[in-house]
Amino acid sequence: MVFQIILLLCSIYAIFVQAADLAINSSCEERCGTVSIPYPFGIGAGCYLDHWFEVVCNNNDSWAPKPVLKKLDLEVLNISLKNYSQSSRRTVIVNYPTFSICNNGSNSTENMKLENSPFIFSVYDNVFVAMGCDNFATMTSSDGSVTGCASFCDTGKVMNNTRCSGINCCQTTIASNLDAFNTTIKTINSKEPSIEGCKYAFLVEEKWFQAAYPFSNMSTYARVALEWGIPNTSLTIPLPMANWANNGRNRNPEYDCYDSFIPASNPNSSRVSCYCESGFEGNAYLLGGCKDIDECERSNPCSDHNTAGTNGSHCENTYGSYNCSTSGPTKSYGKATMIGLISGGLGLLVILVGGWWSYKLIKKRRMIKQKNIFKRLLKQHLSSHEANVENTKLFNFKDLDKATDHFNVNRILGQGGQGTVYKGMLVDGRIVAVKKCRVIDEGELKEFINEVVILSQINHRNVVKLIGCCLETEVTLLVYEYIPNGTLFQYVNGQIEEFPLTWNMRLRIATEVAGALFYLHSAASSPIYHRDIKSTNILLDEKYRAKVADFGTSRSITVDQTHLTTLVHGTFGYLDPEYFQSSQFTEKSDVYSFGVVLAELLTGEKAISSTRMQESKSLATYFIQSMEENNLFDILDSQVLKEGKKEEIIAVANLAKMCLYLNGKKRPTMKEVAKELEMVQMPQKAHNLQQNYEELEYDRAEMYEPSDAESKSTMSTSSGNVQPLLPYQSA
Template identity: 55%
Template sequence: MDIIQITLFLWYMTAVASEAPLGKPNCSSQCGSVTQIPYPFGIEAGCYLDDWFQIICDNSASPSKAFLNITGLEVLEISVEGTLKVASPITFSNCSNKPVGRQTPNLEGSPFLFSRKNKFTSMSCGGIALMTLHGSTIGGCLSICDYYSTSVLQTKSCSGMNCCQTTLPYCLSSFNTSFGAELNADSQKACKYAFLVDNDWFTSNSTNISAIGEMDYVPVVLEWYVVNYTKFDIYGTNNWRDDNSTDCSSSQCFCSKGYHGNPYLLHGCKDINECEDPEHPNRCGSGICINYPGKFFCQLPDRRSSRVNLAIIVPSSVLGLLFLMIGSWWSHKGIKKRKNIKRKEKFFKQNGGLVLEQQLSSGELNVEKVKLFNCKELEKATDHFNADRIIGQGGQGTVYKGMLVDGRIVAVKKSKIVEGGEVGQFINEIVILSQISHRNVVKLLGCCLETEVPLLVYEFILNGTLFEYIHHKNEDFPLTWEMRLRISIEVAGALSYLHSAAAFPIFHRDVKSSNILLDEKYRAKVADFGTSRSVSIDQTHLTTLVRGTFGYLDPEYFQSSQLTEKSDVYSFGVVLAELLTGQKPVSFMRPQESRSLATYFLISMEENSLFDILDAQVMKDGENDQIVAVANLAKACLNLNGRKRPTMKEVAVELERIQLSVKASGVQQNFAEVEYDQSQITDRWYIASPSSTGSCMDSGTSCSLDVQPPMSF
């Protein structure tokens, strides 16, 4: 027994003493004079429990000042034991150079209450100060004039003469201050003021409490509670405590006796080493103090055998301690490894890994083109998904720039969707891209499904999206007519390949300028195949849930839910109209009947006013016959009747022919001019959607559609 106790003693005596942390790791714990900001309070995102406990640190002040986010109250001090000291305004009446009507802050609905450490105080001569709540009086006090004093400002104590105090009712979160009838006529015109104040501060300021009248704010103590939160909500796990270091009620937690620290943090309560307490250096007298978790024990020495035993105990204890440390380390490492394996298996299933395995076994996936990346490799490549590495964000996920260990620059797409069947879009993208080998389609390098959200790894495309070059013009690098024509040819060729030359016909389903990337030589790369669909060779269409982007969505597909290759043709026609006009696919800056670029473009063609809407760069660089030829091709692609639209192969051939006819005197069109009934050129299919809002139309942000189409128009 003696050996075990001495071993424990040596273990605790060799441990390095450290202060128990009060804030979450990697979170700021100070703002100006507020030197401790304990969790659940915090400054940065992820460092506080919810918005009520967010601290705003105003660094523009000198020194910096801390404020509660929602209430706006200035914070003076925070205690992990459930109290908070803030600056509260003084209510003045008939006082020169002082604001009128200020009240004590209203804390109803918040996790804060006024502490009974405060007292309601009134400074007046012969007046009544009242506390009211919802029209009812809940407290107040009456002060009597001190006729031996020339004014109330000479008051030095609050004993009822020129000053009165009263205690607060329990659980008070709001009240209003008012002044009742005065005892004499002179008091009616005198300056008077009332306030709620920390009584400890008030009494320590008693050398001249009348000086408070020169202040605007006084300190008030609040009690804070973790209202309606369970332990699971706070710590994110049901098994957050495996010892007796913390005691929790329904709304407050405390470190148990013998512990100190922050009970709201996981393992935040640390053992107090009573044996090293400087206030009790001889706690055990001549005995040996042995520290245990939450307590200590005094071992009285056996003087007759202590010298003999010490020679045996010390080496044995050191050896035992060494084996204990090694065993604990290996055990911890093994447990951590098993947990990581189970965690990865869970994420693999959650992220659609079973669906991917099914595709692999069926032979649909080209395994040689897809690499399964390790999560640690991608974390290192993206600097742990640092926000500074973000190069794009969309409806399906966020794209980060990364560098692999072999030096390759890649784009890593991190899904935003981590539950339900939606994650199947990422598996679908893997399957689709594994079947594609085309110079104008972005290349998929691999994926990782063992993380919390699925990750896809692509080749890095340097120069952003076509949308940016069309709608955010760069004077140093204008998008010339030659570039526009070449890019349209490359995109048309890629779509033609998808429709007719891939292993299975593939409908992209979301063709738009923001899904067309430009590489280092400004060659087009079609991207984002999350909603694409492959079909068997003998299929002409798919009946699906309608998905796409407003302004690009085929109205025939929207109405019938039947997805065909001609749906991509329509979307490509909108891209051609963008390249010609430089205008956004949907904009509320245009008249109501022309908010859709497709409609606006077709009306202009019908009214022979094409050259009135063309982009200035197109007018500057392009030949009129080429422009007209491309415009007529876009018009054919935008035909409301899908059967009358050309195929993407025909579109690609026609664009190449237009490119070769730079010096031709005239252009013979391969497509008949499409006659449009003016009543057909309308936005009725678009306007009918309840999701169409101006906020995302004019900004250029893609507004994706995922709804059942209306049965009629």
């Protein structure tokens, strides 16, 4: 015991020595003009972590010096560090170039690439904006995901637009973990008379854009937020983070570190971020950089303390926290620590016990704070929805950390905008999927709450099951049942060639998904719209049964509601055109998305493909055109042609066609779809199928003609599997 105490004392002494040696050189400039430059950024040799973080203070401007990221040649407007109590992310706000053309036609540009850098374009802070008449602008990321929107002209009268909502301006979200993209601008109505004026497409910080719009004139630069983190390698990360990287998790009560994001272009290299814990503030990237906050000096936190009384209660600061009492000062472990280090011996033992107790207290306070936020938001959601969240298990972080081998990169099953999913094994031997969400503030926690509430209402064999969650850390964790055989997308598009889907399996999977959607729309305690049905969100279990997943954007409605009016969200190729035009999502919008999945099962084609002709990049368009031209059997998957009966194929094709009607009222309900698919699988009724599914008239012009040019036209993509986008064309 004595030997262990001596070793610990030596370690404490070594830390203090290192902290003193690593203090920032007093000769380093801490500001450039009005912008603060915190470490790991810096001005001058020895003041920054590596060349990516080097800042040059440009004094050529007579008005004010301008800081510039030397490696990227971008002007810096602000650099933020994040502490536990703050909701903002670690961002660098920069002036980023806009893209424009001032003639009719199309043009593209390759934007600045951030591959292998510590930066990505922030999915939470930025939006993609298109401005100008009849402007269709898209951005394509390095992994093929596409985001875009269309801004239409108002040729009737001059409008005083105060919102970017589709007339002369539109905006949409961007792909997650984005570090490189190309921008394309196209004229929508090429057959119309030439419309003068320039067209613009650019990334911009959303809060600034909302406050500044409409502009008196466009600039060649816009404010853009870059998230930043330190590459997780022992050669580049600061010493506080090196300790975290070597041990899997930091154990220091003053600060914490975590994997903040994984760049899209380099999925094998994460970026690490650190922050000062609750009760501390400062720079977590420096040893000793997180300083204790004296809560008692700043305010009177004990004035409304439940146990200590009201005004006049005594407040005493402790290391990382404070104590309230009515009988004078309480024992301060912070002061005791200093006394113990000086006196040594028995006093050191008291300090170690006190330090351990303080750390546990801080960790407990943080967990209680997180749980209180969770419970408050959950209560708000439950006031209008029926849910059984009491059956949702609360997991211990240590158990999930152990189950995933400290969230080892080799355990990653997939990743998206909300976080990364890891494979894990619980202590009872169960295999689970653990979703590690990005660091979230209270606003983003609502999305997490929404998924918990939605899944707690669902009890269906073809919907992925939520087992529980963990609320002990700032990074929220969701635990799902593990679905071992990947996504439907991987099988339909030939990514898993050793196990081709038979025709009977395709029919069964389609029927199971239709049954699950019928349950969501009609049989759940409250109707639920999934809002992102696609083949990548359909998982296959050990028996290749379908499991519908990803309810992050789903919504529950009251029985008397017919639609939701929301910002348009979805995946290109699956997005209901009627929803795109009106921003009103109905149960028939899920039906349209399911129709695209049926077309995928029949053809083996992707929902959006660059290998097809321009006018047929959309599978929905390609499928309908082929049926109208009597070429259905020319586009079918070879496995379908080999095993499927002609009358069954025609029946399913006609059903997919009905689901893809642009007029939502003409589409069948999911109940009707599920019933018809069940009939296809009934051998005794097979001879009647041809009569049950007669060819229906389909107005081909509807596939291209927008129903309301003045409607809101915002779109977003959430899948890395999506390829270049098919724009709307005039009929």
